[in-house]
Amino acid sequence: MGWSSWNYYGDRINEKIIIDTIDNMVSSGLRDAGYIYVNIDDGWQKYKGSRADHPLVFDEKKFPRGIKYLADYAHAKGMKLGIYSGPGNTTCAGYTGSQGNEKADAKMFASWGVDHLKYDSCCSHQQASQKVLKQVFGDMSQALQASGRPVVFHACHCGWQNIWQWGNSVGANQWRIGQDISDDFNYPGNREGYYFDVLDMIDRGVGLEQYSGKGHWNDYDMLIIGLHGHSKELVGTGASDTEYRTHFSMWSILSSPLLIGASLDNLTKEDLDTLKNKEIIALNQDALGLQAKRYVSNGDLQIFAKPLADGSWAVALLNRSGQTAHMTLNFHQDLDLPWTKVMVRDLWQHKDLGTFGDSYQAEVQSHEAKMLVIRSGW
Ligand code: GLA
Secondary structure: EEEHHHHHOOOOOOOHHHHHHHHHHHHHHHHHOOOOOOEOOOEEEEOOOOOOOOOOOOOOOOOHHHHHHHHHHHHHOOOOEEEEOOOOEEEEEEEEEEOOOHHHHHHHHHHHOOOOEEEEEOOOOOOOOOHHHHHHHHHHHHHHHHHHOEEEEEEEEOOOOOOHHOOOHHOOEEEOOOOOOOOOOOOOOOOOEEEHHHHHHHHHHHHOOOHOOOEEEEEEEOOOOOOOOOOOOOOOOOOOHHHHHHHHHHHHHHOOEEEOOOOOHOOOOHHHHOOOOHHHHHHHOOOOOOOOOEEEOOEEEEEEEEEEOOOEEEEEEEEEHHHHHHHEEEEEHHHHOOOOOEEEEEEOEEEEEEEEEEEEEEEEEOOEEEEEEEOOOO
């Protein structure tokens, strides 16, 4: 859990933005809610163009005191710092990559005190075979391990080449399952023929549950909550508070990394309430570390669920349609649960709803996900 600079700022980043973000995460309570990582995405590097022609150094106009200063600053506040590079000669935004310099770069990141590396091959290796990809990600993973510093390793390849099948074997701790998210809940088709909206991303993850688990996660991409169509970088027209809540609920029950993508200055009270809902976050951070499966798919009415470490189950009743719907969760038929009586709790109302026999029925608004925890009533 944390924050990443890309979804709002793109490469228009600097030291002040990172320091203000760290301070804001502390004062807003986001750090204490679990958002620990502050990840600098593409655009911290000084040079654009090929690594063969330029060194990889920070841009001292944007980051006058360098990256180590920021890592120290984050650590002093009980947080962690992330950085970005890629296996190509250039990164996606055209800055110098790490190609041929993996060991030296990993050492440099470690010497700065960096805790997370997003290593992005989406643009430089779009056509690459699995073999080549395994090689380049494996090289950086080993280089990080040789650096002696524990660094979370994000192998970012936009969900191509079935990376979920082999990401773990090359030392990746997370990998994107899809192309970049746009600030949309449900855009018809792919915006600009490329971007995924919230529902596209949810669909993409169905069937990939087995590949996600502790230390190696399917990554549904950075959150769009709080962008409201005003990102300096991402396309998209924004979503309603209900849709942002559903997005957050689903990323949580699906055990995706939760990386806030908005400028913290622009968050509304509703955005903050969404991001800080402890009962929803608990599904994401549950000790079993499971990704919810889709148990019911009745057109636009779908039910996702997963067991939790304490023996209860988390359930999402997702209404993707344009109208309010009555949705029924059949405990035995849908989830095959052995319990004769079932206690139901609503995680947005923060309320126990009572004990039920065979099923629970709810009115679910358009684009809402009703989030429940159910447990044996005996
Ligand atoms: C790719 C990634 C994004 C972001 C940019 C940076 O598009 O998918 O998340 O890191 O590169 O250039």
